[in-house]
Amino acid sequence: MRLSRMGAMFPTRLSFLRTLIRRLAAEKVTVSRPVWDMCKDGFGHAVYSLRLGSHTYSLIAVSTDLPSEMRTDRVIATAWDSAYVLYDGVPDADEITRIRAAAPKQEASRFTERDLILSRANKSVRLFAHVVAALRAGRQPDAAMVRDVGYLMRTTAVYGNGKFGIADRALIDTRPGLEGPFAAEMLTVWLIRHFTHDLVEHVGQGVLDASLKRHLGIGNSTGLGMAPFLVTHPVLLNNWMQARETALARVRAIETLGMAKQTRLKALAMRAAQHLAEWNVPDPLHQSRINTLREDWNAVCETFDFTGRRPLDGAINSVKSHSADVQELTAALMIEPFGEIVDGLAACMADPAFGHGPMPRDTDALRRAIERNFTWALAPDYDDPACCGQFWYVSEAKQEPRLGHRFKESGADLETPLDIGRRIKSLYRDLPVNTVATSDFLQSHPDHALAVARVQMAGQFPYAEIRDNLIASSCLPIDMLRCKLSFFGASKFDPKSDRWTRITLCQGAPLAVDLAQECDDWWLPVFAP
Known part of the structure; x- marks a missing residue:
């Protein structure tokens, strides 16, 4: 649970995308495209539907003509090449009209509980244009270019769990096929990948070779917004x-x-x-x-x-x-x-039960639990500037997590409590010499409630904590990102700094037409034209 090791993780067959695809294959899911309303240049909307675990879900994809000067993967973007909603059921004409208007606005709009996932994506302009040109010329695109880029579009967000009015996870977390972590998000990404294939074929007026399609996954740009999740969801x-x-x-x-x-x-x-x-x-x-x-x-x-x-x-x-x-x-x-x-x-x-462990009954039990499970937290000198040089906060403008330099930037007074190690050590220092009940201690020291809760979990959940100082100047958030993304099933990490990275999802994954046969052999995919 050290950052240096978490930042070296690779996807496995337990990654969420692999689990989802196995479920789709087990149910021999088929994907239909009941709506395709695109102009010759690929602007318009489409609907994809499938049935999974006795429920029907639809991806509504909206493709827009984005001026090149507005195309950016940064979170400050207000427009994208395409926007998506994973919808609960099959949308009627009125619902499609609503989503067509709302989805391109993303954060600037509001959604309903029929909208399960919200996403947006930008084209890999160079590869998309190349594939279109090749297909129009009656040939397949350059294999080396497909291999090196690996995706036609990359998402810059895949939102779930109630954000901007979309459905809370509690609405779907017991549904067969979507009960696993991030299953709805992974389903959305897999369907977006199909849309990118269809879109480039539509604009290119040709058909991509199936082996090239399988190698064309979905890119993703991910930054600091993802990192705190691992701290705030310890179980x-x-x-x-x-x-x-x-x-x-x-x-x-x-x-x-x-x-x-x-x-x-x-x-x-x-x-x-x-x-x-x-x-x-x-x-x-x-x-x-x-x-x-x-x-x-x-x-x-x-x-x-x-x-x-x-x-x-x-x-x-x-x-x-x-x-x-x-x-x-x-x-x-x-x-x-x-x-x-x-x-x-x-x-x-x-974590369907939002688990927690038994509360240490008194301060002696708290002390023993800290000494047993949190030696890593007691080691740093958190008064040393090098050990507290960064602070986490939430951007007022974008409501996204950010990381500031404590001694160079203002805002530390609005610090988000991700400094678990420092809080545990502070709790340890304040424990009284004489034994008192934990409840009495918390009544007089309510500021230690979070630290006590983390100690409470440690005995039952040994992997709940990142055992590193997350506010140290040496902390690299990219390690947290890679850990989480490896569980998604991401590969080919392409860090742009220590705070954000590009990755590829679904590369090598089965297409919808592959689900009727054995199709679980795509760990660390390689190019096979």
Whole structure:
């Protein structure tokens, strides 16, 4: 639960997109397109519908003519190439008219509980134009360009859970197929990907090769707005991590592997090597990290031995001296071929009960719990400027989380309470010498209520806390982003700073036409034209 390791995580078969696609395939879901009202240049609207878990959902996609000077992935944007609503049911003409007017306005509009997810996206202008030109010329686009870019559009937000008036998660969190974390958001992204394929074919007046379509996922630009979620949803974070660690424990306990599984693991290791070879980013520092991982992974692959007793445990132990990048990629690899003992853990990754642990009955119990579970929080000197150099706050203009420099910028008086480590240490210092009931202590020290609640959870939820100082000058939010995005199923991280990144979702994922057959083999996809 250190940031440096969380920032090295890779997607696994427990990632939310993988879980969703397996559910769609199990139900042999079909996608229809009852509405397609687009001009020849691709501006207009479309509706896609599917039935999942006895409910029908529709994606309403609105494509607009966006002037180039207004196209930006920054949160300050007020217009986008396209906007989307995942709708509960099949919208009638009046509802389509309402959504066509509201969706392009995003935050500036308001929505209803029939609107489950709100999103928007911008084109990858260079690739979109190239694919259109190629199709109009009667040929397929350049394979290398498709490989290198990997998406026709990238989303800049996928909003759920009541934002701007859309439905609260409680409306859908028990529905079959959408009960898992972020399932509705992942369904939206998967359908947006289909729309981008249809749109480029419509404008290009041609048909893309299916293998190119599968490689064209959805890009995404994600910034600081996502990072605090892991702190404010500690039980969810615990459940995600515990599912992954349980999966690792299960595969490590496998006594022996048959030849088929050995061959499969080696093939997946080679796929991972090719995926790394196709992962290139503009940032020289991160590209250097990728280059190092490529070299190390190629060397590690030669040493994996899946014969003998407990071979997967041996493989994981064999990389202990390597970087966190190598270790995390190895962990993801070891889980991948064992869906029969792993996939059921996906059902444990939500937090339907908003769990919490038993309250320590008195201040002595509190002290012991802190000393047992929070030594990481007691270590820093939070009075040292280096240990408190940043502060989290919420932007008044965009209602999005931001990170400020405590000694260079104003606003620290509006700090958001993400400084869990500092709060735990403050609580520890204020515990009285004489034992008193926790309730009495909180009555006289109400400012410690949050810290006590985190201590209360620690015993029952061991992965609930990021065990690092989140206000230190050295804190890199990009590590929090990568951790969360890996659980979404993201790949090919492309950091633009330590505060925002581009990623690719659904790359290699099955198309709707693929769902009738076995289609769960797209971990770390590689280009196969």
